[in-house]
Amino acid sequence: xxxxxxxxxxxxxxxxxxxxxxxxxxxxxxxxxxxxxxxxxxxxxxxxxxxxxxxxxxxxxxxxxxxxxxxxxxxxxxxxxxxxxxxxxxxxxxxxxxxxxxxxxxxxxxxxxxxxxxxxxxxxxxxxxxxxxxxxxxxxxxxxxxxxxxxxxxxxxxxxxxxxxxxxxxxxxxxxxxxxxxxxxxxxxxxxxxxxxxxxxxxxxxxxxxxxxxxxxxxxxxxxxxxxxxxxxxxxxxxxxxxxxxxxxxxxxxxxxxxxxxxxxxxxxxxxxxxxxxxxxxxxx
Amino acid sequence: xxxxxxxxxxxxxxxxxxxxxxxxxxxxxxxxxxxxxxxxxxxxxxxxxxxxxxxxxxxxxxxxxxxxxxxxxxxxxxxxxxxxxxxxxxxxxxxxxxxxxxxxxxxxxxxxxxxxxxxxxxxxxxxxxxxxxxxxxxxxxxxxxxxxxxxxxxxxxxxxxxxxxxxxxxxxxxxxxxxxxxxxxxxxxxxxxxxxxxxxxxxxxxxxxxxxxxxxxxxxxxxxxxxxxxxxxxxxxxxxxxxxxxxxxxxxxxxxxxxxxxxxxxxxxxxxxxxxxxxxxxxxxxxxxxxxxxxxxxxxxxxxxxxxxxxxxxxxxxxxxxxxxxxxxxxxxxxxxxxxxxxxxxxxxxxxxxxxxxxxxxxxxxxxxxxxxxxxxxxxxxxxxxxxxxxxxxxxxxxxxxxxxxxxxxxxxxxxxxxxxx
Numbered sequence: 001x002x003x004x005x006x007x008x009x010x011x012x013x014x015x016x017x018x019x020x021x022x023x024x025x026x027x028x029x030x031x032x033x034x035x036x037x038x039x040x041x042x043x044x045x046x047x048x049x050x051x052x053x054x055x056x057x058x059x060x061x062x063x064x065x066x067x068x069x070x071x072x073x074x075x076x077x078x079x080x081x082x083x084x085x086x087x088x089x090x091x092x093x094x095x096x097x098x099x100x101x102x103x104x105x106x107x108x109x110x111x112x113x114x115x116x117x118x119x120x121x122x123x124x125x126x127x128x129x130x131x132x133x134x135x136x137x138x139x140x141x142x143x144x145x146x147x148x149x150x151x152x153x154x155x156x157x158x159x160x161x162x163x164x165x166x167x168x169x170x171x172x173x174x175x176x177x178x179x180x181x182x183x184x185x186x187x188x189x190x191x192x193x194x195x196x197x198x199x200x201x202x203x204x205x206x207x208x209x210x211x212x213x214x215x216x217x218x219x220x221x222x223x224x225x226x227x228x229x230x231x232x233x234x235x236x237x238x239x240x241x242x243x244x245x246x247x248x249x250x251x252x253x254x255x256x257x258x259x260x261x262x263x264x265x266x267x268x269x270x271x272x273x274x275x276x277x278x279x280x281x282x283x284x285x
Numbered sequence: 286x287x288x289x290x291x292x293x294x295x296x297x298x299x300x301x302x303x304x305x306x307x308x309x310x311x312x313x314x315x316x317x318x319x320x321x322x323x324x325x326x327x328x329x330x331x332x333x334x335x336x337x338x339x340x341x342x343x344x345x346x347x348x349x350x351x352x353x354x355x356x357x358x359x360x361x362x363x364x365x366x367x368x369x370x371x372x373x374x375x376x377x378x379x380x381x382x383x384x385x386x387x388x389x390x391x392x393x394x395x396x397x398x399x400x401x402x403x404x405x406x407x408x409x410x411x412x413x414x415x416x417x418x419x420x421x422x423x424x425x426x427x428x429x430x431x432x433x434x435x436x437x438x439x440x441x442x443x444x445x446x447x448x449x450x451x452x453x454x455x456x457x458x459x460x461x462x463x464x465x466x467x468x469x470x471x472x473x474x475x476x477x478x479x480x481x482x483x484x485x486x487x488x489x490x491x492x493x494x495x496x497x498x499x500x501x502x503x504x505x506x507x508x509x510x511x512x513x514x515x516x517x518x519x520x521x522x523x524x525x526x527x528x529x530x531x532x533x534x535x536x537x538x539x540x541x542x543x544x545x546x547x548x549x550x551x552x553x554x555x556x557x558x559x560x561x562x563x564x565x566x567x568x569x570x571x572x573x574x575x576x577x578x579x580x581x582x583x584x585x586x587x588x589x590x591x592x593x594x595x596x597x598x599x600x601x602x603x604x605x606x607x608x609x610x611x612x613x614x615x616x617x618x619x620x621x622x623x624x625x626x627x628x629x630x631x632x633x634x635x636x637x638x639x640x641x642x643x644x645x646x647x648x649x650x651x652x653x654x655x656x657x658x659x660x661x662x663x664x665x666x667x668x669x670x671x672x673x674x675x676x677x678x679x680x681x682x683x684x685x686x687x688x689x690x691x692x693x694x695x696x697x698x699x700x701x702x703x704x705x706x707x
Contacts, residue, residue: 001533008525015522106348114352116546118553120581125557134557207522208549208579212350216520244523251526256517257489259526 005252006245007131013244014141017237018202019217020224021147022195024236027225029168029188031090032082035097038218039104040193044070044200045209046112052119052204059119059205060139067198074193078186086185087171101214108211116208123205140202147195148237154191155233164188223267229280238279242266339375339647341637342387342411344401344426346418349393353575354418354626358440361623361630362386362415364614368604375638378645387411391422398422402429412647413437413637416455418626420444420491427455436640436653440633441626443592444495448673454649455674456656458632458665462492465568465590465681466500470507472683472695473538473564476704480564484513484536486527486551493542496568500540512536517543524551528560538564545570549579556583563706564588571686572624584686586707588694593625593665594682596699603635605664632665 023037044066051057051065077100078086085092123135155161166174167184175181207213220243228239243263251259270277343362346355366386369375374383387409391398398417405411406429414430416423416439423442430437431452439447443459473480483504487497494516501514512534515527528551531539539562541551548570555561565587570576572591577584595612605611611631615623640656641647660669669677683695685704692702 001529004529005526008529012523012525109348109352114350115575116549116579118549118579122556122583132558208546210546212546216522219520220522248526252530255515256521256524256527257515260518260520
């Protein structure tokens with residue numbers, strides 16, 4: 001029983017990590033709290049749902065496609081709108097993305113309606129010694145690892161990655177070194193949106209696709225980022241899994257109505273005792 | 286029916302005109318002048334007309350989380366409105382009066398619903414009100430209506446907590462939700478006498494919580510063994526730990542409540558984790574088309590109860606004439622089957638109409654008394670109110686998804702399929 005609860009927690013945590021990876025990147029690097037992130041995931045979900053329902057494309061195959069479409073959207077939003085205020089205090093950008101989110105959210109409500117839809121494709125689950133592991137959650141776990149690994153690699157080794165890190169460290173110095181800061185911001189935001197789109201594609205199999213969930217996703221992303229720590233790529237993965245396991249056991253021991261509360265209490269404790277999160281670097285909180 | 290934003294005037298000709306003209310400042314100024322002139326003419330003509338039109342106000346959730354439900358109410362209200370006005374209007378003491386609906390979108394925001402109700406009463410001067418979707422938001426608007434003494438009909442509030450506040454002006458077409466759970470326990474015990482262990486998991490929200498609590502309490506009283514009885518928080522994205530625990534208890538009956546998106550997720554996780562039982566009930570999942578669509582094969586076998594099903598066949602003395610006539614018109618216009626929300630919304634306005642006709646006046650207190658004493662059969666079924674304003678208990682249909690279609694298992698006179706084990 002306890003092993004099943006642990007397994008549930010780890011796969012749930014992987015879902016949370018999927019939600020938070022892109023959000024954490026944008027927050028950590030651009031210092032922009034991207035309130036659009038939840039709606040980006042839902043949009044990725046709708047793209048996947050319609051590709052499956054109309055064209056019969058498997059959701060797994062849609063992961064890169066949904067990701068790239070969202071990358072384009074994210075790039076344009078940053079380039080055309082957010083870059084105008086990106087150097088302003090965080091409250092300004094927060095309000096801006098909040099407003100943009102209201103537009104996207106209500107646009108999706110009008111076009112797709114809030115009626116929950118789902119890719120009715122059962123990937124099934126496998127059973128090791130009585131512990132059930134659903135395949136769709138395993139896929140999202142792999143995706144979370146892959147995205148985190150990819151991001152880590154990009155940030156460490158590629159020119160763009162180094163430029164992103166440089167801009168985060170000192171915007172002015174980076175500009176003097178010849179880095180086109182606006183461009184780097186737009187790429188970073190685009191990568192964040194790519195992660196949201198990719199997560200949305202997997203989630204179309206796991207969760208019902210409905211705009212109602214957008215607020216929940218963004219809420220989870222916040223908690224995961226605070227627990228994991230900002231500015232650290234693996235932080236979102238660790239934060240996600242920690243939150244998943246804690247919620248899973250809290251649901252088991254204290255009853256499901258308290259599971260979410262326990263997650264928030266943990267977040268509060270960390271904010272007081274270790275504001276940079278489990279893996280966060282100092283100065284990013 | 287027109288849908289208005291809180292900033293706009295009641296009558297629409299000026300609105301569109303204003304929107305189109307407001308491109309440049311100069312044009313905006315002109316449009317303001319034109320707008321005021323039109324508003325004034327409207328005001329004058331309205332004052333002249335006001336005596337001949339019955340205004341019914343309603344806040345609707347046309348955007349936001351409950352948008353789909355709000356739109357269902359809108360469709361049904363509109364069907365009723367067209368029928369009534371085609372027949373010349375409502376007969377008020379021998380004089381036919383046309384009906385006008387004044388609707389606002391409250392964006393699924395409870396507070397806003399309350400403010401807009403206030404506005405409907407004080408500034409739009411509606412005669413009567415119709416409540417928005419769900420027990421929670423109905424409670425808010427009913428409070429405002431009560432303060433102003435305006436009769437309000439509620440089409441989708443079935444929780445007792447809405448009606449036990451001593452309000453005199455609220456009337457709900459749905460039967461109390463305890464009626465649903467009692468009928469279900471009786472029926473399942475008869476069909477599968479071995480049913481003993483029951484697991485209950487409900488969403489911690491007005492209606493789903495009331496249903497879950499009503500079942501677990503009723504089940505204990507009836508001698509069932511309630512092996513799991515928990516609520517999950519609003520905003521839960523994962524039910525694996527609850528379901529793992531339910532699985533370990535090996536129940537005969539799993540009873541889950543929540544809104545469609547919760548139930549889809551629950552059913553899917555049940556299948557992922559290999560959780561099953563001879564009876565799986567989800568309230569009110571199968572009553573909604575989107576539940577069956579969103580689950581495909583996984584929906585098969587799930588039972589539920591509903592307040593209404595189109596398989597019923599009542600002959601009625603209302604604008605529709607019979608359940609069949611309502612159903613036929615609905616399918617012709619919308620291209621799919623109506624659910625209980627549609628039917629109950631139309632029935633709520635029938636209640637208002639019957640009340641006005643019986644009172645023979647638009648005096649709110651007299652109409653209120655007339656509604657309270659109604660005893661009618663509508664296309665929706667019989668309607669007679671308890672002193673608290675709820676439609677009295679009647680035999681509510683128990684339904685099951687079989688091969689992707691919703692079948693009626695109970696009551697016997699409308700049953701069209703035998704119950705199947707999961």
